[in-house]
Amino acid sequence: xxxxxxxxxxxxxxxxxxxxxxxxxxxxxxxxxxxxxxxxxxxxxxxxxxxxxxxxxxxxxxxxxxxxxxxxxxxxxxxxxxxxxxxxxxxxxxxxxxxxxxxxxxxxxxxxxxxxxxxxxxxxxxxxxxxxxxxxxxxxxxxxxxxxxxxxxxxxxxxxxxxxxxxxxxxxxxxxxxxxxxxxxxxxxxxxxxxxxxxxxxxxxxxxxxxxxxxxxxxxxxxx
Amino acid sequence: xxxxxxxxxxxxxxxxxxxxxxxxxxxxxxxxxxxxxxxxxxxxxxxxxxxxxxxxxxxxxxxxxxxxxxxxxxxxxxxxxxxxxxxxxxxxxxxxxxxxxxxxxxxxxxxxxxxxxxxxxxxxxxxxxxxxxxxxxxxxxxxxxxxxxxxxxxxxxxxxxxxxxxxxxxxxxxxxxxxxxxxxxxxxxxxxxxxxxxxxxxxxxxxxxxxxxxxxxxxxxxxx
Numbered sequence: 157x158x159x160x161x162x163x164x165x166x167x168x169x170x171x172x173x174x175x176x177x178x179x180x181x182x183x184x185x186x187x188x189x190x191x192x193x194x195x196x197x198x199x200x201x202x203x204x205x206x207x208x209x210x211x212x213x214x215x216x217x218x219x220x221x222x223x224x225x226x227x228x229x230x231x232x233x234x235x236x237x238x239x240x241x242x243x244x245x246x247x248x249x250x251x252x253x254x255x256x257x258x259x260x261x262x263x264x265x266x267x268x269x270x271x272x273x274x275x276x277x278x279x280x281x282x283x284x285x286x287x288x289x290x291x292x293x294x295x296x297x298x299x300x301x302x303x304x305x306x307x308x309x310x311x312x313x314x315x316x317x318x319x320x321x322x323x324x325x326x327x328x329x330x331x332x333x334x335x336x337x338x339x340x341x342x343x344x345x346x347x348x349x350x351x352x353x354x355x356x357x358x359x360x361x362x363x364x365x366x367x368x369x370x371x372x373x374x375x376x377x378x379x380x
Numbered sequence: 381x382x383x384x385x386x387x388x389x390x391x392x393x394x395x396x397x398x399x400x401x402x403x404x405x406x407x408x409x410x411x412x413x414x415x416x417x418x419x420x421x422x423x424x425x426x427x428x429x430x431x432x433x434x435x436x437x438x439x440x441x442x443x444x445x446x447x448x449x450x451x452x453x454x455x456x457x458x459x460x461x462x463x464x465x466x467x468x469x470x471x472x473x474x475x476x477x478x479x480x481x482x483x484x485x486x487x488x489x490x491x492x493x494x495x496x497x498x499x500x501x502x503x504x505x506x507x508x509x510x511x512x513x514x515x516x517x518x519x520x521x522x523x524x525x526x527x528x529x530x531x532x533x534x535x536x537x538x539x540x541x542x543x544x545x546x547x548x549x550x551x552x553x554x555x556x557x558x559x560x561x562x563x564x565x566x567x568x569x570x571x572x573x574x575x576x577x578x579x580x581x582x583x584x585x586x587x588x589x590x591x592x593x594x595x596x597x598x599x600x601x602x603x604x
Contacts, residue, residue: 270577273501277584314601346588351592360501362572363578365568365578368568369602376600377600377603378600379598380537380597
């Protein structure tokens, strides 16, 4: 399945590298590919995009619009605060009818730590995207765990849970199949796109757990 | 340890019954004990207070103030929307120096389902209580699972996690010991009282999980 990953940060890179490894043709989308390749500031993984890309030659780099146009499934790996702008640049015409796997969170660190929620409790990034792009089939998932565990959940000592939220049953089935490819086994369908509020609002607890445990290498398992 | 449980609903009853069973002298506090005993409307467990109390004769009923005055540890089992009012009735002089185990959540269902958060994301019920009653040693815990699992976590197929938040280390140690008595084994100290925001904001996901799973009999396990 041709996949476009919107976002060149560590989350986008991690997901793109793993999807490439699984055999999917992957293009990463960015605002300005030339500027991304020229950037000297390393990301949280310590690597500039160019250095990372040299080790992942099969992953293409293109504009948001080109990455979306070529893709059957699009992954929103941009910050939830920037996602609407990123998707506008991708272009509604390039997104229409496609599945969007939205893995973003909207945390506003502008006032320091702990961050504010970037979206009120009556809304979510996923719903904002779905409202503005009604022809896009938005599925929220994977926003509740760190990037390395999104793509390698088997590195934890036991199976854990992930969630899907969305209005389109076929799009959710496509995402669930992709999650299984990534190694997820307990995938809980929370319901329509409004249920994404629940997973987006888990971030404050997630951040405090990372602080208490001293590591982002954990995940929620729903024991029942 | 003498314990006062503020709140006559299912949560208060469930916690009071279990603490009594464990050998603690327990008094349930209510606004007006006569009115509570005269009430004909059953609670969510299908029982009026009087019917429930007939099966739990060792659990006393008193005013909020009397229950707080007699207690070494107070459990806030009132709705988070009402908690400040309940604690004002209990009286700052009856609460000073005591440990408050705050198990409340502030969900506002006045606009229907899903509920609004009753507290903004820069605050929590626990912090509001701590600010208004600085001599009370507030510890947030147990607000992330259903009442029957608060007191019988061993009924789930495997051990799960609970969290504590608070500014007073000795008060947290008292609560942790009580949680162990209840059967909890993975108790994660998130940090100061502001970390209660994280667990209070997990409620929207909790409610959606209850809907998806068709049961409140689940809990979060932090796998790491």
